[in-house]
Amino acid sequence: MSENPQSSVREIVVGEDGVGQRIDNFLLKTLKGVPKSRIYRILRKGEVRVNRGRIKPEYRLKIGDLVRIPPIRVSEEKAPAVPGDRILRLLDQCILYEDKSILILNKPSGLAVHGGSGLSFGVIEGLRALRPEARFLELAHRLDRDTSGCLVIAKKRSALRGFHELLREGGMDKHYLALVKGRWQGGKRRVEAPLRKNVLSSGERVVRVSEDGKPSLSIFTPVAIYKDCSLVRVKLVTGRTHQVRVHAQFCGHPIAGDDKYGDAAFNREMAARGLKRLFLHAAELRFTLPESATIHVEAPLEEGLQALLTGLEREA
Numbered sequence: 001m002s003e004n005p006q007s008s009v010r011e012i013v014v015g016e017d018g019v020g021q022r023i024d025n026f027l028l029k030t031l032k033g034v035p036k037s038r039i040y041r042i043l044r045k046g047e048v049r050v051n052r053g054r055i056k057p058e059y060r061l062k063i064g065d066l067v068r069i070p071p072i073r074v075s076e077e078k079a080p081a082v083p084g085d086r087i088l089r090l091l092d093q094c095i096l097y098e099d100k101s102i103l104i105l106n107k108p109s110g111l112a113v114h115g116g117s118g119l120s121f122g123v124i125e126g127l128r129a130l131r132p133e134a135r136f137l138e139l140a141h142r143l144d145r146d147t148s149g150c151l152v153i154a155k156k157r158s159a160l161r162g163f164h165e166l167l168r169e170g171g172m173d174k175h176y177l178a179l180v181k182g183r184w185q186g187g188k189r190r191v192e193a194p195l196r197k198n199v200l201s202s203g204e205r206v207v208r209v210s211e212d213g214k215p216s217l218s219i220f221t222p223v224a225i226y227k228d229c230s231l232v233r234v235k236l237v238t239g240r241t242h243q244v245r246v247h248a249q250f251c252g253h254p255i256a257g258d259d260k261y262g263d264a265a266f267n268r269e270m271a272a273r274g275l276k277r278l279f280l281h282a283a284e285l286r287f288t289l290p291e292s293a294t295i296h297v298e299a300p301l302e303e304g305l306q307a308l309l310t311g312l313e314r315e316a
Contacts, residue, residue: 014065017136017157023050024057026067034072042070083126087111091126096150097297101159101289102140103127106299107151109277113142127153141167144242146257149176149282149299162289167239173286176234176244177223177301179279179308180253181266184222184230191218191247195240206260207242209250216240218247226312229256229270233283244280255280274308281305 018026027039027048046054049068050061061067083091090108097104105123107113112122121129124139131137140152140163154160166172196213198206217237224231230253234244245261248254254262256270257278270279281301288294301309 010069012067014061014063018061019063020161021061023055023059026061083121083129087126088130091130096299101156103153103155104297105151107143107148109146109148112145113139143282146278147280150285150297166287174236175284177281177283178232178234179256180230180232180248181263182253183225188221191251193247193250195246207246214240216243218243226316
């Protein structure tokens with residue numbers, strides 16, 4: 001990878017898209033290809049100035065701030081992978097809601113939200129290719145690669161900040177549909193089991209219920225009881241990594257098609273019935289951003305999942 005020397009000082013005036021962003025994150029985006037350690041070094045040494053003064057990495061930018069960036073070598077990036085026309089058409093067809101601030105799509109299962117870890121692209125790269133004129137498109141939250149359903153993309157930094165504030169304060173109404181092993185007993189159930197991330201020796205990330213984990217709350221409500229499995233609706237009160245999958249396993253009802261936290265024999269049975277993926281779907285979102293009307297979006301199940309449920313109803 002060659003290097004592109006920038007021999008002169010750069011001065012950037014912060015516009016609306018940069019308001020509220022930490023200076024370290026601003027530099028990471030602006031100086032693509034520069035190692036993170038190098039960026040923090042120039043911050044510590046005071047080589048980066050805002051309004052001619054030294055700042056700390058956690059400083060949040062204000063509109064009109066003048067950011068001085070010293071001469072620095074920036075690695076020339078490889079051209080980003082461009083998703084094919086089929087993926088771009090699929091993303092365009094999956095859009096459920098859009099206004100001037102956000103976009104919500106029904107993310108297909110099997111498509112990651114972003115590239116990395118061996119993947120050349122994901123949803124966000126696809127949307128940027130689909131909307132090359134868009135000045136700002138950022139993931140407001142994430143879904144696992146194998147999970148389908150409502151995914152929010154911010155079109156303005158103010159919307160991104162507002163969405164994250166709702167997530168922190170519990171102002172988001174999120175509901176999932178999951179097909180789980182066994183016949184659900186007892187109606188609505190609150191699962192309050194703290195979750196902790198762990199990394200195995202293989203490098204695989206897993207989440208476990210642990211007393212020293214982060215507080216986590218899911219509310220499970222049965223929707224339909226079949227012969228040997230159940231369809232449940234899950235309200236996420238907190239939003240931890242793999243929360244629905246681990247809480248379902250914890251209460252004895254692992255999700256169909258879950259190759260990390262599920263039951264192998266049950267997964268084989270569901271595969272024989274035609275299930276080709278994890279049966280976990282972000283079905284509904286309801287939230288209100290500042291200075292905005294309440295947004296309520298429902299994402300329909302894909303045909304394959306709906307066909308499976310129809311077959312299970314006949315068996316029951």
